[in-house]
Amino acid sequence: MKSKSLSLKQILNEESVAGAIFTLPFIIGFLLFMIVPMLISLYYSFCDYNILSPPVWAGFKNYIKMFTEDSTFLKSIGVTFYFAFVSVPLRLIFALIVAMILFRTTKMTGFYRAAYYLPSIIGGSVAVSILWKRMFAIDGVFNKLLGYIGLNKDFSWLGNKDTAIWVLIVLAVWQFGSSMLIFLASLKQIPTTLYEAAEVDGANKWSQFWKITLPLLTPTIFFNLVMQMINGFLAFTQSYIITQGKPMNSTLFYTVYMYQQSFEFYNTGYGAALAWVMLAIIALITFVLFATKKFWVYDEGV
């Protein structure tokens, strides 16, 4: 009896057994909360299904409908791309500029960094979204401040289909704090000897930035670009709370449209198909970004 219980202990302490036991939560979680739901939804995406009645196999109908009949779908893709492709580069440029400025350390640097990072801490919250909605309302603070410098102050930023999306873009750019911190960390890793050598060779600050700083930062920029493009494509709360896609679907983000189809119109099968198309789009964006990598990202030879 004793030798048997000892051997159980020994088995449990085999490296491969222990490894499997430690990673067991992930194995279960991955299967239960990711793989199974994804398989279910893959099946439903090929079905006519609206929660109330049982799913009926419909082949590629949902996917075909999307690209041929559903102009709202195409519109929401356009809006989402526009949002991601404008807000992410702007945010990274801002983050880089501010990181360069704050890189110079003074007694106040810690305080400045905190102030610039603060909006990012709470940026995704509902509180900020409702704040934004009121700021850009006709009687909101933005118009009041414009009035002080003598500009037209009765403009409805959220009611106009050309400006509403910019309210959301400004909100996204405002939260450049995390990227800024990441840039600051990578700036620290650039050896100062490079700058000293450049100085000896007579390079001014401007060309030092373009020839040393920027190339050495490209891996960081690339990483940020990929992650934030994906996140930009997935933005939900801002659009859902601030504009609900209005006016005239000019701010209808893909995720909001997907939510509406699935949970407001109860087209669950169609919503599932939308989710799979979204996954494909994200994979495509990532793939394209990686394909461009060798043209502009500095290779550290790792």
Place this chain on the structure above:
Amino acid sequence: MTESKKFSRIIYHILVCGFGFVMVYPLLWMVMSSFKETNTIFTTAGQLIPEKFVLDNYITGWKGFGKVGFGTFFKNSFFISVVATIGTVLSSSLVAYGFARTKFPGRRILFVAMLLSMMLPAQVLMIPQYLWYQKLGWVGTYLPLIVPYYFATQGFFVYLIMNFIDGIPRELDEAAKIDGCSFYGTFGRIIFPLIVPALITSSIFSFMWRWDDFLSALLYVNESIKYPVSLALKLFCDPGSSSDYGAMFAMATLSVLPAIVIFICLQRYLVEGISTSGLKG
């Protein structure tokens, strides 16, 4: 220091402060508006400082909607965030140790699966998970907001803790092994105490993300008595609500308070977490 250098320094600080003021202005406006009399918020939107500081908005806002006060919403949010965070940190540290310190068949595939799950956004899983939880009978309860986090479903945290464990010398593990420690003993007695800083960083992020989480609450919580703060705030925007903007700003201010307090007290851990693992926009 020369005159011109001094001058350029002053210019630098003025510019940085000025722009910083623009950055935090929206938040200042929200906080200040919450102390204005509610009917003067938009007539005096251009002024930052209230003519008269009042606390009425906090009192009316705290009463909440119908019979449910904001105290309940805050309690709900705290409960969900704390319980989910405990699960995230515990399960992620176990899995991270498994990946960092043991070799077993299938480890590589599993690791790739974890990286893929990190890239896989929650929004893609929104509908499939909803259908699945509906089958399990979890819709309308807190279970979908809590249980998945006990299974290391957020690869970000596994990755963060794993990086930290990689920085701990393996000699410690080997010494423990020679002294007769099993893998479990090594984890519990050696590694776990050493990764506390990484666990704190993870807890902070997890707590703040859970606190802000709006989408899953919107999907799964359907009785107002169970609403977390994020969902309750949305009620202020619903058409047909009283649109008491003073109360709205007051409760919005309170809702971001935990994040700001955490940020101020634990800034060091946050900054380290962001710069070493470099994630999240």
